[in-house]
Amino acid sequence: MGTARLLGAGDLVQLTDPKGRRHLITLRAGGMFHTHRGSLNHDDIIGGPDGNVVRSAGGTPYVVFRPLLSDYTLSMKRGAAVVYPKDAAQIVAMADVFPGARVLEAGAGSGALSCWLLRAVGPEGSVVSYERRPDFAEVARRNVMEFFGAEPGVWKLVVGDLDPGAAEFDRVILDMLAPWDHADTAATALVPGGLACCYVATTTQLSRTVEAFRAHGSFDEPAAWESLVRGWHVEGLAVRPEHRMVGHTGFLVTARRLAPGVVPPPRRRRPAKSEEQ
Numbered sequence: 001m002g003t004a005r006l007l008g009a010g011d012l013v014q015l016t017d018p019k020g021r022r023h024l025i026t027l028r029a030g031g032m033f034h035t036h037r038g039s040l041n042h043d044d045i046i047g048g049p050d051g052n053v054v055r056s057a058g059g060t061p062y063v064v065f066r067p068l069l070s071d072y073t074l075s076m077k078r079g080a081a082v083v084y085p086k087d088a089a090q091i092v093a094m095a096d097v098f099p100g101a102r103v104l105e106a107g108a109g110s111g112a113l114s115c116w117l118l119r120a121v122g123p124e125g126s127v128v129s130y131e132r133r134p135d136f137a138e139v140a141r142r143n144v145m146e147f148f149g150a151e152p153g154v155w156k157l158v159v160g161d162l163d164p165g166a167a168e169f170d171r172v173i174l175d176m177l178a179p180w181d182h183a184d185t186a187a188t189a190l191v192p193g194g195l196a197c198c199y200v201a202t203t204t205q206l207s208r209t210v211e212a213f214r215a216h217g218s219f220d221e222p223a224a225w226e227s228l229v230r231g232w233h234v235e236g237l238a239v240r241p242e243h244r245m246v247g248h249t250g251f252l253v254t255a256r257r258l259a260p261g262v263v264p265p266p267r268r269r270r271p272a273k274s275e276e277q
Helices: 069-075 085-094 112-121 134-148 179-189 203-216
Strands: 012-016 022-026 052-055 061-065 102-106 126-131 155-159 169-174 190-200 223-225 232-235 238-241 251-256
Touching: 012 069, 022 069, 069 085, 069 112, 085 112, 085 190, 085 251, 102 112, 112 126, 112 134, 112 155, 126 134, 134 155, 169 179, 179 190, 179 203, 190 203, 203 223, 203 251
Parallel strands: 102 126, 102 169, 126 155, 169 190
Antiparallel strands: 012 022, 012 061, 052 061, 190 251, 223 251, 232 238
16 A cells, blocks of 8 residues: 655645635645634644644644645636536536547636546546636636646647637537537537537526537537535434535536438427427
C-alpha cells in the first residue's frame, strides 16, 4: 500500500468548521487564515495528512481535506455562472465522456465543466474549449490551473467564436445561449456514433434545441431531461428530507450522430385525443 502524500505549500485545502461552513484556501508557508473564532496558521496544516483536524487560536476545530472537484466547483471564482456538480456529473455520465475521448466544449464560462471534462478524458484524451469573451476565458484558465496545479497539456482554450474546422471529436458539449444555431457545427465535428450534449436554462431554449437537432437530419432522436437533488437529514430516528434542495439548474439534451448519408427513421408519435375522434 502506498503512502498518502502529505499536505504542502501550494496545495488547495478545504477547512470545515463544526457548523459545516467551508472555506477554500491555498496553503502558504507562514500564511494565516483569519476567522471570527481566531486565526489558523497554515504551518499547522502543512506537513500534515489529508483528513486532519486543526484548531484555531480560539480553540475551534477545523477538518482539513483536499477539496473534491464538486467542492471546488461551488467555491471557484466566477465569470460566467458555473455548471453545478449535479449537472456536470450528468454530462460526464450520460454523454459517456470516456478516458481518451476527444471533446469539444463551447463555451468555457468559468472553467467548471472544463475541469470535469479534463479529468474524465484523462492524459490520453483532449479537450478543446471555446469562449467568446476574453474576460471569461481568463477566469476559466485561472480556475483550471488552480485546480490542476498547472495548465493541463491535453487542454486547449480558444478565445473566439466556435470554429473547429476539420477537427474530429467524439463528444461536443454546448453550454451557450443558442446551441440550436450550432447543430450543423456539431454534426460536422462529430465522428459517426459521436454525441452532442447541450446545456440550457429555459424551456424555450430546450424546445428550440431539441427541434433543431431533430430537424437537422444527422442525429438520432434527441433525449431531454433535468435532475433534481434533495439531501436528507439523518440523526438517530429523526430522518427527514432537508428543507432546501438543489432544484432546477438547467436542462440537458443529448443526440447521437448518425453515419453520413443515413436518414433517421420517422419518429412515431402518439396521436392526441382530439385526433383520435
